[in-house]
Amino acid sequence: MDVMNPPIEQPMQQTVATTAAPSELKILCTLGPASMDPRTIQRLEQSGATLFRINLSHTEPADLPRLIKIIRSATDVPICLDTEGAQIRTGRFVDGQITLRDHALVKVHKKRVPADDKNFNFYPPESVEMLVPGDFVRLDFNSALAQVVSCDDEAVVMRVLQGGPVGQNKAVVIERDLSLPPLTAKDVKALAIGRDLGITHFALSFANKGEDVLEIRTHVGNDAFVISKIESRGGVQNLEEIASHSDALLIDRGDLSRQVPIELLPQAQKSLIKRGNAANTPVYVATNLLESMVSSSTPTRAEVNDIHNTLADGADGLVLAAETAIGQYPIRCASMISKVIRGYQQDGLTAKGFYPEDAISLLVEPHGGRLVHREASDSDRSTIEHLTHVAIREKDLMDCEQFAYGTYSPLTGFMGRETLESVLDTYRLPNGEVWTLPLLLQIDADKVRNVSAGDRIVLTDESGRVHSLLDVTEMYRYDLDSLAARMYGTTNRDHPGVAQLTGRSDLFVAGHVTLVEPLASPHRHYLLSPVQTRFIFTQLGWSQVVGFHTRNPTHRG
Template sequence: MNRPKILTTLGPVSLNSEIIKKLSDRGVDYFRINMSHTSIDELKQHIETIRKFSDTPICIDSEGAQVRTGLMTENTVYRDRERVILLPGNAMGESNKMGLWPSDIFSQLKPGDILTVDFDSLLLSVTTVTENQAEAIILNGGSVGTNKAVTLFPPVFLPPLSEKDISAVKIGLEYGIKDFALSFTNSADDVLELRKIVGNDSNIISKIESKNGVNNLDSILQVTNSILIDRGDLSREVPLENIPFLQKMIINKAKDFNKNVYVATNLLESMMTNSKPTRAEVNDVMNTLLDGATGLVLAAETAIGEQPVAAVDILRSLILRYTASHSGYQMSDLLEHQNLLLPEMHGIESGLHHRKVNDISLPSKYTEQIETLEIDENTFLDVIQIAQGVYAPLNGFMNLDDLEDVLNDYKLSDGQVWTLPIILQINEEKWRSLKEGMTVSLKFEGSLESQMVLKISELYKIDLESVSKRWFGTKDIQHPGVERLMALGAYVVAGEIKHYNYEKILNSHYFLTPQQTRMIFSIKGWSRIVAFHTRNVPHKAHEYLMKQAMERTNADGLLIQPVVGPKKKGDFVAEAILGAYDIFIESCLPGALLCTFSTYSRYSGPREAVFTALCRKNYGCTHFIVGRDHTGVGDYYKQISNNELFDKLGDVGIEIVYFDKVGYSKSLRKMVEKDGQKQNDDIESISGTKIRDALLNGNTIPNTFIRKNIMDFLKDRMDSDNPVFVE
């Protein structure tokens, strides 16, 4: 089935580069320009603004055959039984007079006509009519603003297109616009009149917002491309309680003619000021989709509301939930805190479901009765990340088939993209005491009790040199990843993690699971999130990367994830990194989210770059920053570009934001990205090594390299004998 479309109205709040880009990135189907609130002089400017920042089709919505109030003084209120003079055009209205346009309606007014204004139930009865004005008595008081819709009983005749509408349509055609909405479509002849101007290759959306439009629906559907139910204007002529039933009938009629039908008015009215809709609004939108609407219209919510992007995201989420419902769902699915706007856990989109590991404590008497494997901190962190879904679709340590496919083809044996070996190496003596099918207890070294249980599926040996060459591109023992691989030996255990109890070990507010980050993103209203991976304290080059990535991707939020597992000598300790990032976020990016990436660096170059991207996808991020030497070490991957492997693998479900080297331009006096094709003698590099050397040698480092408050924090740690570097 086709996804229901979103027609988004642009106005004072949203007619700017930032919002247009964000809405365009979210895949809205049309940008609507409402001519009832746009002058002819503004129209060209609005079209050019939209076209500058987006390729999204523009829909020009005519004023149509409607009466509106003229200019009104602020907070004008009319009371019962007061007399008011009705004047043609934009005469300034106040407590004893009101302007109405178009002016030619006055020739059709007569005593006894009833007028209603806007939705505030202001009700007037015409008492006398002269050549250029009329007098009316207020039957029901209320407030009135400028340019508010007026409904007359009995209705007056107005041409379907005003002179302003005709000018607007012609301007639209000059700009190649092919989508037009015809307000107050009362008959098929109205549609045909617009068709004469726009031609057969244009898309006409006929707006059904009057009794005449409903009564002539069959003939309108025969000549229009689509219809739009404007529930607001329709409710001026029809009792409000009848609108839901009319909506269903009109949608069903449109289905009979195989025509698209949009629904507008008050879909998410509360989001004019609130970040979330009401339950009633959610039910209304979902029932509208269930009725069969093929499009939804946001008007004031995105034109003048405070939350235009959030309103679009809510509609996107509701549409996704609606389309997903066609394939069925279980009650358990609906109880999950699942944000459908975020990427699926890796593997789920290919039908490979990551099984959530039971996060329960096992009775000590049970774990005491089974074989125990003592594991180091690195392996322990792998277990935690597997169990929490960070390494999805992995449910355990790799078997030989998976390992070989990952090393040779960057994929698991089931075909899912995966680039980094996740294996459990143990000593030969212990390995020979185990059997396939056994359940063993895994215990973090130094811990008094077991934290996890592993069901062994395979025991195998590996050729260390062959694995090393394919994994790291080298057999050099000086490479820290090779050194660890060789030290752990050739004996490997594969199996699924069955139970775990990580809370007793990872007791930190910096530790967040993918389920938690996704929940936080949802509550914050983020659907485009950039992830930043780091092993160092934040400096100005990092700041440049994060801000530039946010700007390039029109992101809503930023997830900063320092690696906090075991490090090599001379690296910054986790406490120093996290403390520095707390200061950085508070002073520079207060909206960012900080949590640990609780793993360790393998220094695997492009393989690990893809791995770290897939993990951030599992956390719910949509974009990931990758630098030139991301996850590398020394000169081992100097000639290898990370983007070559990403390009080879294709779409992995998370967009990569690439950067070359970043440094400080002495001539421009700011951070810039280096041009890889040129000598950049003007650009001075910034690195964690320079900051470390300055701290150790007591040297000063310019504020252009690192924020002073962060440097002061690091110096204070050293002065108080708190560790800053791994020794």
């Protein structure tokens, strides 16, 4: 039996199948002050972003050409313009935020005024005309609650029932359905600019019915990719109709939570995703996926569970908003989403003899799919004194360590004849994995006179110090001149590789290596195994690493 194929072929197939899947799920990243620069945009793309979103609620149309140019200078990932849509928002405040006091009377003016905690505006301006006495008005994600008490030609007077801080450009919810146009004048202007600049992806906020989607298509064309956002009662009720005219749906849990009781939001999400799936329309989910990472470098356990469960519900994509637009850690947020997706998509099973797949790493996967890990257990150690001990060269012991630590993944030990022939002929292992270098163990016949395939032996250094265990799978002879010619293209003994190969035994021993005790070294604390380097790179949030071969002394400075 060949040393290579039996232990590694199945794990490799399993891992390759699972790690290829993240590209199927979409990651939408909103760009803003924290991320609107080429370097960050490139890192977001490397971290898995598949669509970059510009929120028109916080962007002026005149700024679009400049912003689009910045994005395109860094990436070819598509850009999506997300409209303001049929929503009422607070206007601008002199100090950026006000605090409404319980029982205070405040005026919402129809014409623009210098805004403070007594007098302010709503946007769009015509929305004020729709208010009538008795209307309940919630401001800034339920921070404050007021009731309309009177209306005149200049303003609407409201009594504050529950005070609280209110920010500018924040959502306002009227506790009855109002018929607002699906696009604001600002949206229409921005969409025209976007189309002129070649933008093909658009998001319709507060899609309430199928006609709203048809309306945005009159501005962006039937060839555009339209994402309809489900964030209102109308959107929930008319989802199938909206889906029939849309390329994708987006469940915005933030705005939806103002019309669906928050305690019912989880089941609403499950229901909406299920309906979207049934309509064969991709469904994305947004809001508070990683809210804590706006100011923290790591997410909460609840957030990670929420993302996993959202994917399990059937979501086709995830949307980062404040996390990447204004948060302190936009790249880490995108990386975390990718990591959770990768963790969700793999089965989590671990084969004996391999490091567990690092579900949170965005690094390229180990060669062959999994990182080999073969270190002796207590049970292995207990048998050592009863086994045959064979002293081998320090170079071969160093190879043993590389097998055990996974440096040579997916190899688990010295090559048998079949693997050797495959590498020499095709530069591949028998299972198809690229491998160009034979790794062989030459042992003098008299040292293994009583050893045969199926035996376990102990490998030691010349002093007899135990280093590794070798489960012998094959012992074979090979003509050294023929092997040298195939490996090095020459049989000339002046070639150091040829001299080393032909100066030793023609008996080769193949088998799986298990490390007992590494070689002593005063520099051991500088030696990092593959799993250690991958751990460090992952902790640093790196997704791309350049390797440098420090073979020559001048490269080691």
